[in-house]
Amino acid sequence: MALLTPVVAAVLGYVLWRLARWTTKPQSALSRVAGPPRESWLKGNVQNLFRDALEYNLRLSREYGTAVRMYSLYGQEALYISDPLALQHVFGKDQQAYDVNDAFITSNLLMFGEGLIGTLGDQHKKQRKMLNPVFSVSNMRDLLPVIQPIADQMAAIFTQQIPGDGAVTEIDVMPWLSRGAQEYISQACFGYTFNALDLNKRNEYSEAARRYTPAALKLSHLRPFLPFIVRTFPLALRKKMVEWYPREAMKDFVYILTTMHETSKRIFERKKRALGGEGGQAQGEKEEGDLGPLMQGKDIMSILLKANASSDEADRLTDDELIGQMSTLLFAGFETTTYAISRILWLLASRQDAQARLRSEIRAAKQAYLAEGRSPAEAWEDVSLSYDDLMALPYLDALLRETLRVYPPSSVHFRVAKEDTTLPLQYPVRAVDGSSVSVVPLEKGTQLLISIIASNHNKDVWGEDASEWKPERWMTASAESEDKDNAAVKSSVRYPGAYSSILTFLGGPRGCIGFKFSEMEAKQVLATLLPRLHFALPSATNADGRKKEIYWKMSGPQIPVVQPPFGDGMSPQVPLDVRRVETEDFA
Numbered sequence: 001m002a003l004l005t006p007v008v009a010a011v012l013g014y015v016l017w018r019l020a021r022w023t024t025k026p027q028s029a030l031s032r033v034a035g036p037p038r039e040s041w042l043k044g045n046v047q048n049l050f051r052d053a054l055e056y057n058l059r060l061s062r063e064y065g066t067a068v069r070m071y072s073l074y075g076q077e078a079l080y081i082s083d084p085l086a087l088q089h090v091f092g093k094d095q096q097a098y099d100v101n102d103a104f105i106t107s108n109l110l111m112f113g114e115g116l117i118g119t120l121g122d123q124h125k126k127q128r129k130m131l132n133p134v135f136s137v138s139n140m141r142d143l144l145p146v147i148q149p150i151a152d153q154m155a156a157i158f159t160q161q162i163p164g165d166g167a168v169t170e171i172d173v174m175p176w177l178s179r180g181a182q183e184y185i186s187q188a189c190f191g192y193t194f195n196a197l198d199l200n201k202r203n204e205y206s207e208a209a210r211r212y213t214p215a216a217l218k219l220s221h222l223r224p225f226l227p228f229i230v231r232t233f234p235l236a237l238r239k240k241m242v243e244w245y246p247r248e249a250m251k252d253f254v255y256i257l258t259t260m261h262e263t264s265k266r267i268f269e270r271k272k273r274a275l276g277g278e279g280g281q282a283q284g285e286k287e288e289g290d291l292g293p294l295m296q297g298k299d300i301m302s303i304l305l306k307a308n309a310s311s312d313e314a315d316r317l318t319d320d321e322l323i324g325q326m327s328t329l330l331f332a333g334f335e336t337t338t339y340a341i342s343r344i345l346w347l348l349a350s351r352q353d354a355q356a357r358l359r360s361e362i363r364a365a366k367q368a369y370l371a372e373g374r375s376p377a378e379a380w381e382d383v384s385l386s387y388d389d390l391m392a393l394p395y396l397d398a399l400l401r402e403t404l405r406v407y408p409p410s411s412v413h414f415r416v417a418k419e420d421t422t423l424p425l426q427y428p429v430r431a432v433d434g435s436s437v438s439v440v441p442l443e444k445g446t447q448l449l450i451s452i453i454a455s456n457h458n459k460d461v462w463g464e465d466a467s468e469w470k471p472e473r474w475m476t477a478s479a480e481s482e483d484k485d486n487a488a489v490k491s492s493v494r495y496p497g498a499y500s501s502i503l504t505f506l507g508g509p510r511g512c513i514g515f516k517f518s519e520m521e522a523k524q525v526l527a528t529l530l531p532r533l534h535f536a537l538p539s540a541t542n543a544d545g546r547k548k549e550i551y552w553k554m555s556g557p558q559i560p561v562v563q564p565p566f567g568d569g570m571s572p573q574v575p576l577d578v579r580r581v582e583t584e585d586f587a
């Protein structure tokens with residue numbers, strides 16, 4: 001018990017400090033903006049945004065508009081925002097006035113080290129300057145053929161589970177898509193295979209990464225306290241606090257993070273030796289242990305190491321910063337893309353017309369390769385499209401954009417105002433006294449809840465059918481001309497998204513750096529699976545004649561679950577009926 005005293009004292013001190021601040025604070029400028037009532041002083045109502053919350057999020061915008069006052073922990077006010085002009089200020093014009101919040105940076109720094117999501121200000125800017133070119137289209141173009149075998153392996157794994165032509169097998173595609181997405185990051189970003197798609201080979205790193213999110217969720221209640229704890233206690237005492245923490249979940253989490261960090265370090269050191277010609281492993285050669293073979297030097301880390309070595313001293317990243325990027329990329333890139341691709345397969349299984357149309361488009365492109373002698377493949381199904389041809393498929397492009405718009409893998413992200421400032425609104429909202437608010441004053445320290453989901457469903461921008469999934473909305477005349485990114489926008493108003501005018505990857509200086517990678521991966525996986533495999537919703541029934549239903553739970557990330565009695569309603573699962581493609585499966 002005595003050992004717990006510092007932990008309890010820290011938490012108690014933090015709560016008292018917040019209480020003192022709250023009771024002595026005058027009414028804030030934000031108090032004028034209307035919003036739902038606070039449910040408890042301690043927790044506010046922000047947690048409602050993250051608990052199976054699609055309807056809650058959409059209702060907020062319907063009832064209060066694009067700027068809504070919310071309450072976070074300890075009575076703190078926060079602004080839930082989806083207004084396009086306001087977001088243009090946050091991510092563009094006034095970006096210097098906003099940043100990610102303290103808890104985000106502190107926890108990421110502790111977990112992943114000094115990578116992009118654990119750094120602020122000039123250090124973050126320096127890292128982006130070095131990393132942005134690494135994710136360029138020309139590097140994606142070189143990478144695409146190198147990673148094609150991953151998608152081929154996924155197709156082979158599904159095909160092997162189907163007993164024969166005409167047979168239908170129910171397969172939970174989720175674990176395979178997840179393992180495939182991990183392989184994409186490990187091979188394309190790190191230049192190694194983790195053999196994640198080979199169940200006979202164990203890899204500690206990929207296992208640790210798969211266990212990361214469930215383990216992190218068990219400890220998420222500690223996140224808000226981290227900045228205070230880090231500022232207040234020396235490292236030695238913080239390490240003791242972790243040891244003393246009375247839950248198995250903490251030990252498990254420390255193991256996961258240590259495994260990820262140690263493996264990143266080992267890969268990094270070997271890669272550095274290999275690139276520097278210091279007796280490191282030869283390219284393509286098998287490694288001892290669990291690291292797998294090194295790829296051809298076209299991977300993101302190799303490009304980054306070369307760019308770093310040839311840059312000016314002032315711009316150069318330290319080894320710790322480079323290692324920090326590795327767990328960051330794995331963490332940021334694998335689950336998000338898994339959810340995006342599994343959502344597309346589920347949509348295609350639900351909408352057979354869209355599946356047939358997409359398959360026909362892919363077939364036409366691949367058959368053209370054979371006709372023009374551009375591929376050594378014997379059957380059109382086995383043709384690999386180049387990056388430019390894959391990106392140019394209009395329906396595939398429209399379908400991906402529309403899926404990421406209507407169903408963004410993550411729904412709400414945090415920012416904080418670094419100074420007193422104001423946010424102008426495109427669409428004025430109602431004040432508590434019934435008047436109209438067209439400019440929201442923000443005090444330094446105000447939390448912003450950037451709503452991707454409300455922005456992507458905004459009827460004023462996307463039209464009355466904003467919440468409906470219609471890939472065709474991107475296939476307008478303007479998509480065929482130069483303005484592909486804004487083709488589906490129904491007004492002159494735009495969101496400042498990194499990818500199209502959608503907000504799924506956010507925007508501005510901290511917008512997703514991997515969106516082109518993720519786009520390429522999703523398109524390559526679909527162009528490889530669909531020629532060979534047909535997907536439908538699960539058809540098997542139980543004794544009551546009921547079928548399995550896949551339900552997407554929006555709890556931060558949008559997670560597909562199977563409801564009881566078939567599933568536990570919690571674990572990610574996408575069971576689909578899969579069979580080999582037949583002649584009638586084309587449009």
Ligand code: HEM
Nearest residue numbers: 116332333336337340409413504505506510512513514518
């Ligand atoms: C559909 C897939 C993806 C989605 C929806 C997505 C979404 C996002 C979002 C919303 C952010 C901003 C987070 C914030 O600052 O609050 C972000 C940042 C980031 N993403 Fe992605 N992402 C995806 C795929 C990827 C991939 C494949 C990679 C890497 C290969 C990646 C790497 C990153 C990194 C490194 C950051 C931090 C950028 C910075 O702080 O400068 N993401 N992503």
